[in-house]
Structure formats: C-alpha cells, structure tokens
Amino acid sequence: MKNLFSFSVLCAILLSFVGCKDTTNKPEKSDTSNSITSNGVAVKQNPLNDVYWGDTHLHTNLSMDAGAFGNRIGMDEAYRFARGEEVMASSGQKAKLSRPLDFLVVADHTDGMGLFSAIQDNVEWLMKTPEGPRWKKLYDAGKTGELALDIIQNFSQDNFSFSTNDPEIMTPLWSKVVDAGEKYNEPGKFTALLGYEWTSLMKGNNLHRVVVYRDNGDKVRDFLPYTAGDSTDPEDLWKYMAKYEAEKGGNVLAIAHNGNLSNGMMFAETTISGEPLSASYAKERILREPLYEITQIKGDGEAHPFLSPNDEFADYENWDKGNLDLSEPKTNEMLQYEYGRSALKLGLKHQRNLGVNPFKFGFIGSTDSHTSLATADENNFFGKASNVEPNAERAEHDFVTSVVPEKFASKDNSIIKAYETVASGYAAVWAKSNTREDIYDAMVKKETYATTGSRIKLRFFGGWDFSDADMNDNYVQAGYDKGVAMGGDLGNASSKAPSFMVHSMMDPESGSLDRIQVVKGWVNADGSMGEKVYDVTWSGDRKVDANGKVPSVGNSVNLENATWDNSIGSAELSTVWTDPDFNAAQESFYYVRVIEIPTPRWTLYDKVKYGAEFSDKAKLTSTERAYSSPIWYTPK
Template sequence: MRAFLYVFLTVILFGCQQDKQKTNDKATSEASGQASGTQGMESTGNATNVYWGDTHLHTNLSLDAALGGNTLGLDEAYMFAKGEQVTSSTGLSAKLSRPLDFLVAADHSDGMGLFQSIEAGEEWIMNTAQGKRWNSMIKSGEGAEASVELIKAFSQKTMDMEPNDPELQKSVWSMTVEAAERHNNPGTFTAFIGYEWTSLIDGNNMHRVVIYRDNKDKTINYLPAVTYDVQDPESLWKHLSAYQEQTGGKVLAIPHNGNLSNGLMFAETRINGEPLDESYAKERSKWEPLLEVSQTKGDGESHPFLSPNDEFADFETWDFGNLDFSAVKTKDMLEHEYARSALKLGLKFKNELGTNPFKFGLVGSTDSHTSLSTADDNNFYGKTPHAEGGADRWKKPFMASDKGTIYDWQSVASGYAAVWARENTREALWDAMKRKETYATTGTRMTVRFFGSFDYNQDDLDNLVDKGYEKGVPMGGDISNADGKSPSFMIHAVMDPEGGSLDRVQVVKGWANADGTLGEQVYDVDWSGDRKIGSNGKLPAVPNTVDLEDGSWDNATGATELKTFWTDPDFDPAMEAFYYVRVLEIPTPRWTLYDQLKYNIKMDDEVPLTTQERAYTSPIWYSPN
C-alpha cells in the first residue's frame, strides 16, 4: 500500500475513539456484574459503536462440515473468532489479524450427531446401504465426496436413514448451548446461541440461521426445528412463536443465499402454492428482520440482468443453479432471489396487502464450514477444509453434477455483519439486529453511518450522530409524512485501516409506481478525487492500481473518509420507496492473487485476481402513510 501514510493518522484517531468506547463498554459491563448477561432487559438508547461479527459459521458438529474433513469443534471456533491462534483441520496455523466482537456458531439442526454415528459405524447406520457406503468413504479419505452425496440425498429426500435422532440432537444441542455460555463474555465478546434451519426443497435453498437473544436457562431444553419432513418456512415461524410463548425468550431468523433458491426465496406465492396474504406478510416480517446478502457462495445484492444500468451489479455472481446443482438457473427466477429486487417486491405487496413481507435489513457472514470465521482476502481459509490452502485449491471442484462444475476459485472471501449498538452483549446486539441497525460488508471493516429524515439540513453534518437520531432515523428505520418536503440523508463512511481507501458512496433507491410497476435508481452522492459525472450520467471508474507482481496498491487514489448530505431529487410523496447505501472501495487484491503470489503459480485467465470490496447498509423506508 504505497500511499498509505497520508491517511494513517485520520484512520487511527477514528479507531482509537472506537476502541475507547469498547473499553468503556467492557468496564461498564464488568462493573455491573453481567457475567450471565442482562436477561430480560431492553437495550435502550442510541447506538454508539459498531461491532463486527459472523452470524453464520459451521463447526464439525455440522454433518456436511465433518464429512468434508472439519475436525475443529465449538471451542476452536470461538477461540479463533476471539483472535487466538488455532491449528486448522489440515494442519495450518490460523489466526485473525483482528478479533471479531461476536459469533453465531450456526451448525445445522438436521443431522445433529449423525456424522459421529456414521464414522463410528453404529449398527443403525450400517444397516443401510448409504450408511455403509459413507462409512467406507470416510475411512478411505473421501469424506468430501460423501458430503456431496449426503446433501443430494437429503435435498431429494432419498436417505435410507432417519437423519434426526432425538437423543443425538439433544446431546449435540446441549454441547452447542454450553459452549456459547463458556465463551460469552459480556462487554468483550458475544457468543450467541443459534443454529441453521436447513430447508432444501428439491435442492432449492431456503436456509435460515436462527439466533436467540437468550441464555442457557431458556434455550437448552427447547430443541431446534428440523426440516427433513417439513421444509416450509412457515413451520419454522410457528416453532419460533412457540418458543417465545413457552419460554418468554426472543428469537429471530436470517435467510441466506436466495441466489441458490431457483426463484423460491422471495416467491410471490407460499410454498403450498397459495398467494401471499396479510397474515403471511406479517409473520415473515416479524420473524425475518434481516437477510444475509453476501457470503462465500456469492453476493446477493443484485444481478446484472435485473439491474442493467448498474455497472457494479455483477459482483461475485453465482447464478449457476440451485444449492445441490440438481437444476440450472433460468432468468425468470432471478427477480425472486436478490435483495434489491425483493425489497422492490416488498413495496408492491405493501400496496396490495398493507404489510411488507420483504422488509429486511442486511448483514454479511461467511457460511464457512471450517470453524474459521474469516472473510479476509489475505487470510482466507476457503469454504471447506479441502480448500483451506495449497497451490491447487483454486482449481478444485466445489460442486459438480451433470449440470456443470463450480470451482473453488469462484468462492468468495465474504462477508461480515456490522451491528450498531451501545454495548457488546447478546441483548444489545440482538436488539440492534431486530431493529435492522446493521450493515453487510464483503469482508472489509469500513465504518458506515446512514440517517434519513425530512428535517435535516446541511449543518447537521457537523453533529451527524446526535442530529441523526434526534431529527430522523438510522439505517433500518422508517420515515413518512413528507408534508411537501423531500427526504434528506446523512452518510459518513470511513475506510478500513487494513483495506482499500474509498472509491464512492452511492444511494440505491427503489420504488413502487401507482400502476404496480417497480423502479430503481443508483445515485453517486460522494466520491474521491476530482472526477465529474459524465454526459452518460456515470461517474468514471477509479483507477485499478493493484500490482499483480507483488499485490500492492495505491490508496492515494481513494479517500480516507466520505461524508455527505443528500436530498432525493426525484422524490414522489405518493410512492412507497426505500433507500440504502452502497460504499465501494478502490480495487484491491482478491484472495486468488494472494494465492498466486504465495505459491508462485499462474491461474487461468478467467480467474479474477482483484476485487472491489463494498458495504451495503440496511434500507430506510418511506411510506406515504
């Protein structure tokens, strides 16, 4: 990073302020004796700090992770997330350059304990042809291949055995809860209790990560929902509702990888084929306040087919087929798979039903199956253990079927969840997730603030946070009652001190027209350098300064921070609308370039070697009513 020194002081000063707040949070929590959290208390007050974490990590308790060679358990996963050095499943030393603030070990609820039974060759396993085959494959070192077979058998409902033994599930769930309790340290590190609900409808991904606000006393005796027999998300919502009614606890769910659902994730009908109604809309909005928009299996903000005028929409696009690659993708599916199009569909249903079923905020997470929660391109351990390292990992098949092959070079070093909260506790972070005061990144740890109101003025930028809350709402909020005004927004982005400087800040707007059609517009609202908007309405691209010979780049081409006040020039007070912020870094090395340099190899020309990291905030919604 040849020109980094000139931005060093500004970024370090900002970071010191953040670290000071975290230290104060820790001292406050410890002084209050919060060793077991603040169960039942509401997290109140304006968010003062951003916390970084991963809401979606798998350990060797997940069947597919264990079959794929993951030997690391919950303790190692938490240790790694907290910044400690561990040894990976393939013998590599692994450590984060910066610890995370929180983690959800979201092991699959289906098949809990099944791998251990297969590996041990237990009688009930060996009585089935599949069990014998998978046991033999594990012993011969073909666990990854067995994992692919098992995923297909599970998704197509062709398993010879019952994947969910209640006693096994109870035992593994107890291990999950106890580990989270051991590693949860209010004020310093939050270990959420959670799991992944793994619905696969004919191979179409409908997965959700479930996250509890609660501690052991409420969660340990309430087993997770499973999906092998009932895969409709409405059954999960009923399960979550029953949990809250019976325990007095709180829980939410986060869908992910709509890009692998083949049009099912944001379909305009229920799973049973009936049209969406107000009851469905209210339930989905209640239980699913967030969407995981970026992870190792592709970015899910938008697609170039859906957003042809957005030159940044084709980012780490996975549009091959469904999760097990049993069916290919067709263009008519895309509208019901990506975040931006789903947010627009939500406005349409708001007009029709009175409630928006797709009113979600955004987070990123890894979905790593290695127990190593890293989205850093220069420290990427792959999606699965077979891709943790090595000169040939880029060309190994990630998924292969008669429909084609997806290779490991197409895996993405993404993403992280950023949460604005007052303190680092289960309660404060969960409450922030519920109110959608979150944003997603593709691995960068840039800091982003976003506020909206009808009452801001340019001078409010000088006291952005206080005025932002006092006169308006943060990301995830709602504004209404235009009263003859256009909405204004305050945005502040600060670069990641270990990443690329900032290229630009964009506001993405979506709206519903009176005739039921939907629209979108991307506005460049602030940027680095002296570039000017061209006659085509586009801002020229920032130079790509990445040196492919040594992996360096020039941060002088971008900005340390971008801060702006913007008013919608095309506002129509009669139309439902949403606004979210996308912040782009300048180009930096992708993990594939770091591998190419590390192993002194030459990858195929189709392999991208640079990337443009970004952040997506949760939207702010406008409603005429």
C-alpha cells in the first residue's frame, strides 16, 4: 500500500521513532530497575507502562466451525504468524504481518473442539451418531460450506445428538493447546496467554466468552475447559472459574463477545433464569468479566445510531439484522442491551439501584478470526474464515443466510454478505512488561483500549487538578501522580469539575488523526440516562459550526488505486479537557474515542487488486478508530 504524507506529518512520525525531543512524542520518564520473573525468566518492567498489541480471540483448525469452513492450519502457524513470521494460509497464499503482535490468545471453541478432524478421519464414535455419516458424506463430496452451515446451525439451536464435552475427547486436545502455548511463550518478547472460547448460544443468541488465564501450563493443563455442553448460563461459567482459582491457586478472567448478535441478551435486565439482577450477581459479573470485546470482524459494538442519534460517528460497521445464525430478526428494543456505550449507562443505573455496577468494564478489540491468522489490517485482511480468504469473489459470498427468511422484513436482512465483515480489531494493553503476569494484571486493571485495526497510540488520565502545564514531557508521570489512568475511578469526589489529559499518536501505517472525542454518560436524579459526545481537540483550523459540530476533515481516498493522502489530519493530538457540564450528584463515566481520517477499506483493496465487481452496498472506505477504557465518577 502506498499512502502520501505531507512533509510535516512525515517529520513528526520520523521524530517519534528516533526519540528526538519534540512535541510529537513526549518521552515517558521511565525507571526500568523493577523486574519480574516470568516462567523462570527475569524481565525488566517499566513502572509507567508500555503499550502492547495483541489479539485475544483467534481460532485455529481445532474449532469445529473453522475446520468446516476450510481452515487447515493450526496453532503452530497461528503463533508463528502473530510473532511476525511468514506462513502459508489454508488457501495456499503466503501470509505475513507487516509488524508482529506482542501477545495472543488462541481461543478455540471448547464445544466440538477437534470435531472437524473427527469427520475427516472417520472416527468411530462420531460415525455412530445420526450426524456423523451425513457430515462425512458432505465432506467427501467437497461441500464444506454446506457442511459448515449444517454444523453451526444445529449447534446454535442445541440440536446435536451427542455431548460436546466428553473428557476422553477433550483431555488430549486441551493438552495440545497448553503445549503450544508453552512452546511459543517467551517472557519479555512474546506472550502466549492460555485460553479458550466458551460458546454459549441461546437459540442462536450469542453469549460467548473468551476465558483467559494468568497462569502457566502446570496449573492449567489438568483443569479442562468449560463448555456450553456443561451449561450455557454465564453464572455457571463464573462458578467454574472460581473453582479453578480455589483449587489451583491461579487467576482467570472472561471477556464477553461483542453483544450485537445476542438479540438483547448480553446486557439484559434479567439473568438467564429470568430473575432480576441482584447485587451478588452484579458483584460476580464484574469480578469475572472486567473487559468487553467492543469491536471485531462480526461488527463494531460501541454505539448505534438508533441509540445515539446525535452522534454522527455512531453508524460505524453496525451489525443489526439479527442474532448469530439469523434465526430471529433484530428489533430496536433489543439494541440498548447490546452496545458498549449503552451497557455502560445501564451499569450506572444498576450501581444506583444495587450498589454494584455489573457493567463496569474496560474495552478491548480482537479479531475472532477463524483462519489461524490474527490480522485486522485492511490491506492484509484474510477474512473471517478460510473460505473467504483473499480472492476476487469473496466480498459477494453469503456469509450467513437465515434458515427462516420469511421472518425478516426483506431478503437483504436475512443474509449477511462477506463484504459486511470488518477488518477489526486489536487489543492494546498498557502493561509493565510483555509477560503473562503483567499483561493479565493490566487487563484486570482495565488499562486497555480497543482499535478497529490501526495501531493508534492512546493514553487517557482523569483527575481533579490537571492543567495545561501537565501536558509536558513528563505528562505520563503527572497522569499517574495526580490522577488515574483509563479503567480507573475518580476518587475523592468533589464539587469541582474533573479534568482529563488525553494524548494520541497516529499509526504510521494508517491514516492521520481527525479528532479526539470524550464520550460521557450519566444517570439523572430521576433514574433516566443521558450521554454526550464532546469534540475536545481536532486537526487543522476547523471551527465548531452552528450545531455544535466540528465539520468533516475531508476525504483524500483515491478509489482508483486504493491510496490516500495524509496531508489532512494530524500526526498527534493532545489536550487537557475539563467537563463543562459536570454535576457532582450524577454517576457518570468518560471514555475517549479517537477518529482517523478516511482510508481504504479491505473491500477497496480487493477491488483494485482483483478488478473485483460487487454490490454498491459494500463500503469502500473506513474511518478507523480507537476506544479507551472508561474512567468512572461516583458521587460521595
């Protein structure tokens, strides 16, 4: 990909890499005398934290749906690819990241783990089931797409005739997962966090969680993963996590899948059993689930225009047709229980009523790729599954088709096309070192943020006494000394309005920065909820218009050759912002959203590379973005 830089932007980026003292890359005062011993290796720590990039949600050929959709490569290739090595994709194409990741969670589905290999190998136990011979026949006939849909639709509707959690099948497979993680984990260089995906589906409504361990294989190996075959109720998963911690003395957390395919169940007002949320439920949920996956291949989950009609950036890669298998259509009433911003507001309401906030989570992004390839790069997007790896026809492929199209208002709503999938996202973690322990601990602290694929650098601090003078060469030290980082709480509640320091730098391989926004949500005295998006700093000399909006930054994307011009936008944006509407009596939260200038979407790269022709409904450009974890304020 070739993109065009202005001289000033290019200079700023070069300065940021060579470490020259200028305003584009404020040096972060660091004392590296601290260290940690991880898996027997001594690793230096930075008390002020460094940012590490990763993917906490990647599937290999061990996942039954990944295998059914054509994935023929496994954990070795997944780890090697994430570490920056070139591998051969299932489609026979060479695949390599332009920059390696720092950490990875291979999160294969526990239900049906290894099922596809059992179909391939004609394993006896499977061939004795009603499904086995049918699946083998489809496989032998080369009808792997039909096979995949058969498996997924029957699993999502709980129609399997066999158990998906047989210990005899699971034990050797889980041991292989642990072995691979131990093999590729290199403290200080690359972190392989052990984990899996618990695949709860309630009649097609997606309640999946990725489970992540802090621990090494010696604790994890003989504690088998939890499955939906054990239970589809998250409360049972949390009990199993507590059992692990009690029996093994380890640490484990869960990350909820973005809720846009849950049809209103992810952040519902009741439990799975239909009971109203209680204080004990709220306490256990936020203890076990400190993070939320706000963006991934199957849509962005920050906001929705129906819920946020005054937010011109809310209509970003929304998936709002139905649930996971399109067995039920979406209604507007479901949306508030599916999106991250709305959930944060609901959490404040529960805090007021229960004394505990069940949705006090931080943000990360991840891919949910089923190709074994952890890439969220627009110009290197290998698709959701191996049957839609790069080729001229993939964008028009039917990604999901409803088995009950008559329930939907239109044919378009009963089909999700591959061009609707999103090259998203990555997890950014501010941690003291690149080790299992420090990355996990940063996740628990929620000093994390999500991006939709570009590697925007973002820091966010809140406090009561920040001034413009604090945004200096040692602003990070000032942020920790005088306030709290993203994921924290504004303590010592005051009638004085809080102030926030925010600093962001562009990804040198992506678009420059359009603007930084602070998103605020609150609960009014009558229990109603409110929100507002503030433009706090932006590129160029644009002025706020009569509607209180900052005008568009423009669009420099060349649709003929998939390039863009970074002469618009800024390499770096920073500011100290004070809430002009602060009400000391209101529970509230604040998080940062950074918006890039428009750049080519993966569909445009396909169009140029292959001469592909597809529907004019396919978006060709994208405004990549980053979402910080919130900072919360609670009145005295």
